[in-house]
Structures are given as C-alpha cells and as structure tokens.
Amino acid sequence: MQTVSIFVDVQNIYYTTREAFGRHFNYQKFWNDVTENREVVAAVAYAIDRNDAKQRGFQQILRDIGFEVKLKPYIQRGDGSAKGDWDVGITLDLVEFAEKSDVVVLASGDGDFDLALQRVQNRFGIETEVYGVEKLTAASLINATTRYVPIQQNMLL
Secondary structure, eight states: EEEEEEEEEEHHHHHHHHHHHHBBBOOOOOOOOTTTTTTEEEEEEEEEOOOHHHHHHHHHHHHHTTTTEEEEOEOOOSOOOOOOOOOOHHHHHHHHHHHTTEEEEEEEGGGGGEEEEEEEEHHHHEEEEEEOOOOOOOOHHHHSSSEEEEEEGGGEE
16 A cells, blocks of 8 residues: 655645635545555644634644644734744655655645655655646746646635
C-alpha cells in the first residue's frame, strides 16, 4: 500500500474556492480521494486562528476528518493589512515527511511551493500531487508536480 503525507494551505484553498466558485471546499471528499488505498503518514491543515466560535467549529471538523490542525495567530498590522503566512511551516513539514512517504499531496495554488516539490521529488524520488483551483494556481506549481488535480465542482460543498 502506498504511503501518503497530506498538507493543506487552508487560507489559500478557502480564498481561491470562494473567488472561483463562491463555495467552500469539501475536505471530507478531498480526504477520501487522497487516502483511497493509501496509508496516511501525516495529514496537516495549516490555518490562521482568529479565535472565533465558527472557526473553532471548522477546525474541529478538520480534526474529526483526520487532520492535525496547526494554527498561527491572526495579526492585524497598523496599516490595516493582515499577516498569517504558513509557507515556511508547510515547506519544512513537507520536506520532513517526504522521506517517509511514497506520495506527498499539497492542497494550495501558491507558487512558492514549487521548489519544495521539486526538491522532494529529486531527493527522495517520490510522487507529488497538487490540488488547486486551476485559474488561481501558479503555473510554476502545476509544472513542478507529478500530478495536478484541479479543484472542480464535485470537490465543493
């Protein structure tokens, strides 16, 4: 049985599915698809913590599905912009778990991850899969992965 490690950039998936479809991502369907006939080594969802009840409920749903949920505090800057970036954390975990996995799955459209995917493919000889909203996924990320799966209507709530 293939082993798989799964990494979800929750903010990226939330905003891209909302922009492209006006709907939410179906994490249970995603889980079912990426874990079918595979043994899960790690499954981590990276999110920003705004400390509200609705968000805590969503985080519990992710945990109930099987994800470890890692949170960073929401930081509001003086100029009104917000900060809450998990790119380094996702990359570190992705590289760490890659050598223990046959496949690494990343749910994100962020092109910043293209080098990480190339590195784990070259270093460990593993497959990578990227799930992202097609028109909002960086071409460099699509080109860097072994298999690109566009998020479509059947993966939404």
